[in-house]
Amino acid sequence: MSSIEVKHLNVWFDDKQALRDVNMTIPNKGITAIIGPSGCGKSTFIRSINRMNDIIPSCRVEGQILVEGKDLYGPDVDVTEVRKRIGMVFQRPNPFPKSIYENIAYAPRIHGTKDKRKLSAIVEHSLRRAALWDEVKDRLDKSAYDLSGGQQQRLCIARALAIDPEIILFDEPCSALDPIATAKIEDLLSDLKDEYTVVIVTHNMQQAARVADQTAYFYLGELIEFGDTTQLFERPENELTERYITGRMG
């Protein structure tokens, strides 16, 4: 049960508050989209879930995020374990400047898988899962930098899948991609949602409408509305949400 329970989440960067008292429960499995105008705190929110904000020195977090009832910000939590269980894919493809194989094998290796055959199996499985295997199976030892942008992004997804996370966070994964590459990623997302809890930040409302089961709307650091995607887009309860999705702001 990998639902994500967010309770009274507040985030500051120095004195500037980026998130204000966010409360929501992201259900197990399926895709949850986070939308909102730029600067609304949607990236900060998703980066709180795998504690990526920890690496920003000026960042301060209050509140709780519970996964399987356990607070990710609790006192005896191992941050690396959190990030192992909660994968992340970033705005721009950021493969390591290593071979395709090494990109995927890196994370299993640092988490203890040393056996070569096991690693190869993981690499193949992850690449298949990310719909990239057929395109790269003959050149696993080639640099990841030789791949196209869309392929690189799928490689990053495969890389996240390699340590078998329960939750995968996507921070605007298509913003640097062309429409065809975007469509491939969206197909992939729909494939993944039966197995993983997927949270995706997007500035593209059509994308949210196409792929998400639930959608949350953030505005100025606050969660304005959260609900079923169809309901949120067709019958928004909050006036702010309605104004955003009908394009009168943002």
Add this chain to the structure above:
Amino acid sequence: MRVMSRNAREKLYFNLFRACGGLVVLTLIVIIAYMVIGSLPVLSLDFLTEPPRRANTAGGVLTPLVGTIYLMAIVSVFAIPIGVLSAVYLSEYQGKGWASHFWRIVVSNLAGVPSIVYGLLGLALFVTFAGLGRSLIASGLTLGVLALPIVISASREAIKAIPPSVREASIALGATKWQTIQHHVLPYAMPGILTGVILALSRAAGETAPILLTGAAFYMSSMPDSIFSQFMALPYHVYAVATQTMAGMNGSPVVYGAAIVLLILVIGMNLIAIVVRKKYREKYRW
């Protein structure tokens, strides 16, 4: 008409600038040519494998060459690990506060301090205060202090060039900060660090003034037997032979030969650095 004169003036200026460029290249060629021609009579492999003889007026450069290699080894052992790891700390752990600013100022200023001043430091700190005497180790450590700011600033530049997104990718996979540094930051920065290290070493190999004050000897009949003994070194050898022997002052091939060996050593290292840098720019196109 007006256009014509504008173009003519432009042509004149451009030719002037071309002449300046040509002059600089010509200087390089002239200096190297004189060294090569002057050293032709002695230039052979024997020159490298024979020690100097007859009070430095004949024989080869084995003893000074070995001394210089020892010096570079001492610099490598002390300055490189400390310099590189300090750079890692400063770029990856140190925040952006006053301390970071202070460091930039210290490193940038020390890189510009005249080498003779480092010689003074070596004399006061290593030779006298630490009681090492005029010795290989005192000179090596002095050159190490001189190389330290060069290594630190080159390493910081190389580390800074790695985009933060690569660090994020590693952290997001559950790697610790140290793992991220070990598996990603250091390996990707390594060519850049290497370039800086080679340049720092070649600078240390070519310096005369610091070792003049801290332990280089005019003549030694044997190799240094420990790090606490005096030593001969190539750059000091060139200076000593040229200014303190009649043969040298008259332009004996021995002195040109020593200069050529030093030139090849230093320029060779610089060339390697240029090649490494070029290859690395091709490998990591962030």
Add this chain to the structure above:
Amino acid sequence: MKYINRTGALSRVAGRTGLKGFDGAPHLILFIITLISATVLVTVAAFLILGSLQAFRVIGIVEMLGGTVWNPTSFNNPAFGMLPLMAGTFLVSFLAAVIAIPIGLGCTIYLAEIAHPKVRAVLKPAIELLAGIPSVVYGLFALLILQGWVAQVFGLQTGYVALNGGIILAVMMIPIMVSLAEDAIAAVPRELREASYALGATRWETMRSVILPASMSGIVAAIILSIMRAVGETMAVLMAFNQTPLLTLDPFSGVQTMTATIAIEMGEAAVGGLHYSSLFAVGVVLFIITLVMNTVANRIMLRYSEAYR
């Protein structure tokens, strides 16, 4: 509700991340290493000042900086006036700058704006190599070759004069100046250049009225840093002319620079004696001069890097 501060105290990082993610040890070790190198670097200044204290105390700052005679080994009447040494350093550096600045800037402009990219690809590394040649090699050239040319051209009995040093220092300065100044010109945004061409300006007009003014602070910084190299140079100066501490600005005379003074006199000065200490005092003055020049250059450079960002 929990309050988590992530500004990074060591113990807290270790405690929070658990054993597997323990990152305290490398952090601590790296911190200690950094502390060591900080200590070493700060020691440079500390030992220099410590060594010079005796001289400044016994002789007095005013006498040292203002005295016109440098004769520390005189038995009856030792004099520790640094003015002749400063004049010597000033004279050779000034001569070097006068020769190097026009040629260096011309070469920079050629390299940055005129040279064919293929020529440039060879020339730029070649000039960097020129900067890497050990100073003792330049010194040797000045001692054995250049000196004769100087004597011949100016009809002197001997070429071991300040001018010989000035010329060889100019040769050493130019590569540094060119490579830094070229970086400054390369940093000028292309849009500025194109705007000027679009207005019908020729290449030279564009250079003179757009590119050079825009990169002026970087060029000035490059000049200062290359002069700094001349001021701090020891070996080439030592080998280029007879070291005689005269208070003169005559380029055809022998002079004695601060760096050369330290190099030649340290061997004969008794450790811990007044002469020894006075040479450290010369070192302190040299250190301060380069510090000031470096700071000025950095200030100027910072301004240009901020202008186009």
